[in-house]
Amino acid sequence: MSVPRVALTVDLVVLTVREQRLCALTWKRDRDPYLGCWSLPGGFIQLDEDLPVAAVRLMDERAGLADVRIHLEQLSTFGYPDRDPRQRVVSVTYLGLAPNLPASSRAQVLWKPVDVLFEREENAFDHRRILREGVERARAKLEYTSLAAAFCPPAFTVAELRRVYEIVWGTALDPRNFHRKVTGADRFLVPTGDTTTRDGGRPAQLFRRGSAEQLHPPMLRPNT
Amino acid sequence: MSVPRVALTVDLVVLTVREQRLCALTWKRDRDPYLGCWSLPGGFIQLDEDLPVAAVRLMDERAGLADVRIHLEQLSTFGYPDRDPRQRVVSVTYLGLAPNLPASSRAQVLWKPVDVLFEREENAFDHRRILREGVERARAKLEYTSLAAAFCPPAFTVAELRRVYEIVWGTALDPRNFHRKVTGADRFLVPTGDTTTRDGGRPAQLFRRGSAEQLHPPMLRPNT
DNA sequence: GCAAAAGTGTTACGATTACACCCATGC
DNA sequence: GCATGGGTGTAATCGTAACACTTTTGC
Numbered sequence: 001m002s003v004p005r006v007a008l009t010v011d012l013v014v015l016t017v018r019e020q021r022l023c024a025l026t027w028k029r030d031r032d033p034y035l036g037c038w039s040l041p042g043g044f045i046q047l048d049e050d051l052p053v054a055a056v057r058l059m060d061e062r063a064g065l066a067d068v069r070i071h072l073e074q075l076s077t078f079g080y081p082d083r084d085p086r087q088r089v090v091s092v093t094y095l096g097l098a099p100n101l102p103a104s105s106r107a108q109v110l111w112k113p114v115d116v117l118f119e120r121e122e123n124a125f126d127h128r129r130i131l132r133e134g135v136e137r138a139r140a141k142l143e144y145t146s147l148a149a150a151f152c153p154p155a156f157t158v159a160e161l162r163r164v165y166e167i168v169w170g171t172a173l174d175p176r177n178f179h180r181k182v183t184g185a186d187r188f189l190v191p192t193g194d195t196t197t198r199d200g201g202r203p204a205q206l207f208r209r210g211s212a213e214q215l216h217p218p219m220l221r222p223n224t
Numbered sequence: 225m226s227v228p229r230v231a232l233t234v235d236l237v238v239l240t241v242r243e244q245r246l247c248a249l250t251w252k253r254d255r256d257p258y259l260g261c262w263s264l265p266g267g268f269i270q271l272d273e274d275l276p277v278a279a280v281r282l283m284d285e286r287a288g289l290a291d292v293r294i295h296l297e298q299l300s301t302f303g304y305p306d307r308d309p310r311q312r313v314v315s316v317t318y319l320g321l322a323p324n325l326p327a328s329s330r331a332q333v334l335w336k337p338v339d340v341l342f343e344r345e346e347n348a349f350d351h352r353r354i355l356r357e358g359v360e361r362a363r364a365k366l367e368y369t370s371l372a373a374a375f376c377p378p379a380f381t382v383a384e385l386r387r388v389y390e391i392v393w394g395t396a397l398d399p400r401n402f403h404r405k406v407t408g409a410d411r412f413l414v415p416t417g418d419t420t421t422r423d424g425g426r427p428a429q430l431f432r433r434g435s436a437e438q439l440h441p442p443m444l445r446p447n448t
Numbered sequence: 449g450c451a452a453a454a455g456t457g458t459t460a461c462g463a464t465t466a467c468a469c470c471c472a473t474g475c
Numbered sequence: 476g477c478a479t480g481g482g483t484g485t486a487a488t489c490g491t492a493a494c495a496c497t498t499t500t501g502c
Binding site: 003004005006007008044045046047048049050051074076077078079080081088090092 | 227228229230231232268269270271272273274275298300301302303304305312314316
Binding site for chain 4: 157158159175176179180183197199200201202203204205
């Protein structure tokens, strides 16, 4: 049986919160097509490699985030025929959520605020659309999962967690109600016993992520 | 540049509600591998064809549901190296939700209850896992979208819609609270002006789907 | 009349909101 | 002391769950 074969890439939407903005990891293209435009880090899969394995490998090779335990999940697969002008390329996309870390030391790999990527800079292929899907997935998942903590360092305060929600959603949240809700959610946060004054004011308790993956009840975005 | 190429299939999880059960469309394999086992309808993509286009084409060729306007959305992509014993095949999967219709007249294509497929019958490839993902997606989407109506005929009663929820979720719902909630949800249901006594008892209003895609507020499953 | 299913009213409860208020630190 | 942010208490409101009750048909 002879069947058509296509080239298959894995492309990564890697998000973090840094300097009060939601940022994505970008790769500045140094060859045609789309020379000089930003693209998402990614690459071709190998023939003996499962898709999540390829995503982890490319997170190392292209994003410079090796050995970082970050959340990775599959987004959509894009495959309309002319999305790459050279040949038929189908792309399986993955979403990664990372704490605020330096990216690769390569100048080609940079964190950029997603609003800048959406509004101003020239993008390669259909990567703006893929980025938008990743950002929307992240925004939605903060509501009903504990993934906001994936943007935080190992120990963090309730206010730092709240800032993640506020920055990703772009909305202000009441600090007092937020505190009550996240500390009351089952197995979301585990107190470390330490406190910090790094945010100023009265010392705040430090927490680490609990075992919960789903939030009961969910954190709902205002005005929806 | 030489890159590895893989064969790409689109496989379909097509669900309906018939005879009080949630059913999926199955294809009985007539050749090796997995001769005699059930599989999901699907097939290889063509080189000049977008993925959703291939899904629609296969819905016709393999599922026998041409010209039926059913909801179609992408599920995951599966690609671990040995999922097909013959060659590296990556499968992009789609979920389709259909009203209760006869499938193809081909004996090879049959509606089967999903609980039977999960528990008893021999499945080909990893199609049991794909089916499970489709069923879980459908169950989750009934909560916050208007997709339950995709299982109903063009005009339906509130009780018929409720039975869809009850069968897909496997839980009983209070008919009175359900009625209030769905008729109150913004643009979910539009009265046709007609009534029917096909369910017995007092005549029930007939509705068709409104323009809402998201439900505000959502329909929540009991006990979760 | 009686069974069956449609549809409405009502009350109790749980979660969310808005905001008053107190607490513990740095300076 | 005073500014800053951490954290608790409380009352109004909204949505839901449970269930009594009325309505309209077929037989």
